[in-house]
Amino acid sequence: MSFKIAIIGAGSVGFTKKLFTDILCVPEFKDIEFALTDVSEHNLQMIKAILDRIVEANKLPTRVTATTNRRKALEGARYIISCVRVGGLEAYADDIRIPLKYGIDQCVGDTICAGGILYGQRNIPVILDFCKDIGEVAETNAKFLNYANPMAMNTWAAIEYGKVDTVGLCHGVQHGAEQIAEVLGAKSTGELDYVCSGINHQTWFIDLRLNGRKIGKDELVAAFEAHPVYSRQEKLRIDVLKRFGVYSTESNGHLSEYLPWYRKRPEEITRWIDMSDWIHGETGGYLRYSTETRNWFETEYPQFLEAASKPIDASRRSNEHASHILEALETNRVYRGHFNVKNNGVITNLPRDAIIESPGFVDRFGINMVSGITLPEACAATCIASINVQRMSVHAAISGDIDLLKLAVLHDPLVGAVSTPEEVWQMVDEMVVAQAAWLPQYAHAVPAARERLSKSQVKTREWAGAARRSVRSIEELRAEKAALKQAG
Known part of the structure; x- marks a missing residue:
């Protein structure tokens, strides 16, 4: 080919x-x-x-x-x-920094929420x-x-x-399945069958079977609470499992941003997160990780180049969807995965225009979604709140309507739990002005936003967040990697 x-x-x-x-x-x-x-x-x-x-x-x-x-x-x-x-990381830093001035503490800030x-x-x-x-x-x-x-x-x-x-x-579904298989004592994810459906980063394992045996809520909760690592790292996620009855694909830190309940007060944030790794809820954790990764790659590039000389090992092919989709489309070897597409009734209790993430099969005829899925009501309600924000955000981005953008941010679950309308209006003005170089559709709105900022009476604060860590130096990263290698 x-x-x-x-x-x-x-x-x-x-x-x-x-x-x-x-x-x-x-x-x-x-x-x-x-x-x-x-x-x-x-x-x-x-x-x-x-x-x-x-x-x-x-x-x-x-x-x-x-x-x-x-x-x-x-x-x-x-x-x-x-x-x-x-x-790049320059604009991303403002996605984290500016909302913190208004009390909005994000771990990742790349899906909804202000960032x-x-x-x-x-x-x-x-x-x-x-x-x-x-x-x-x-x-x-x-x-x-x-x-x-x-x-x-x-x-x-x-x-x-x-x-x-x-x-x-996305790979959230695969990673969630790996966790579930581990806590249930499976030898591999191949023993686990599942239907996972919802929207990206809010996808739910609504049917789980281990070697054909259906796994219920109580068994899954007990398995996670007994796990020596996940019981500590995924406290928020386990709490949602207990209350909703199904497990979410997203990490502790990711999931915490999409809900109005767990990151609304600093003392609540530290109660629900774990600082053993950025992904479990650290303030600005992904920004720190991305910065360190970039710096590490720039410094250690010769090692990456040397590693590229090794033979490709097909047994180490990852579970990222792209290669498997291309293989199915080109060779007709059928692939089952979870894909982000327009709903059009695939999930019965989510809006038809929404972008959903749900199971589908790929062959020469394309991506064929499994239709007729109905989410548990609590999962649907949480997804719909995010979908409404996404819809307004897309329409604002297309039209360059800064007022619609402010309404989208205002309706975000976490932002609404933390900030007043006056704070949201000023925060969006500040973010649009700071990121004007990457927001051509708002060029007409920047002068007025800058003028409003010069006259604003809304108070802000310089706050690093409830659980912020500094970017580590190359020397610190080397020492950590050496210690892990020695321990392993």
Whole structure:
């Protein structure tokens, strides 16, 4: 087989390498072309050197090109994969920093809440540019695989306004299943069957079977509470399981941001999170992790390049959906996964226009969703609250309506639990002014927002958050990795 895959945001080096090696685990794909594109020439050249080394070490005919000219990379592509972060860590830092001034403490800030909504405002204009180029220069009926957050908003914009065949992909379901299999004592996730459905980052394991035996709420709660690690790291998630009756796919830190109950007061935050790793609820945890990862890669790049000389091991192919979807579409080897698509009645008690995450099967005929799923009422209610925020956010990003943007933020569950309307109005003004370089649709609104800020009487505070940690130096990271290696 010979076709072209374009990867937008390929400078996300570790993830691009994973996608690349996964795809090359499919024997039929050795003759394909990968076209890498990114706004950073520096990052592009680093990842190209790594991928070239993999091709050379495995004696493959695979072609790898790299260009900052996105349109050129998309020419003739059959599949387009996006893993962009518009605004980079600079804009992301404001997604965390500015809401903290108004009492909003986020762990990740990339899905909804104040940070996720502004992240979507930066992404959606760029996503629509991608879609325009895909429609004009990519292969006819090219498929757009979106890995970039905020997943639901980006996918919603690409489908509804970009008019491109789009599927959103995430790994939350797989990671949740791995946890469940472990606490139940399964030898592997292959012993676990499940139906997981909802919306991205709020997906629910509504049917669980271990070797064919149905697993109920009480057994699952007992298994998690008995686990020596998860009982400590996933306290909030276990509490939701007890109250809702089903387990959520998302980590303790992620899930805490989408609900109005657990991060509304500093003392509550420290009660429900765990600081053993950023993902369990640390304030700005993902920002710190991303910063450290970038710094580590820049410093230790020669080691990454050397590691690329190892043979590809197909047994280590990851459970990221992309390679399995492409394999099913091209070879007709059927793949079952969980995909982000427009609902259109697949989940009976969520809005038809929403972007859902639910089971589907892939073959030569495309992605075929399992329809007729009904969520437990509490799960549906939680999802609908987020969907309403996502819908307003997408419409605001398309129209450049700053008042609608403020209403979207106001209706966010956590923001509404913490902030007054006056605080929300000022916070959004401040975020739009700070991120104006990445928000072209709001250019007309920036002068007035700046004027309002100069006259505002709303008080703010400089607050690091309830559980903030400093970015570690390269020396500290080296020492930690050495200690872990010695202990292991």
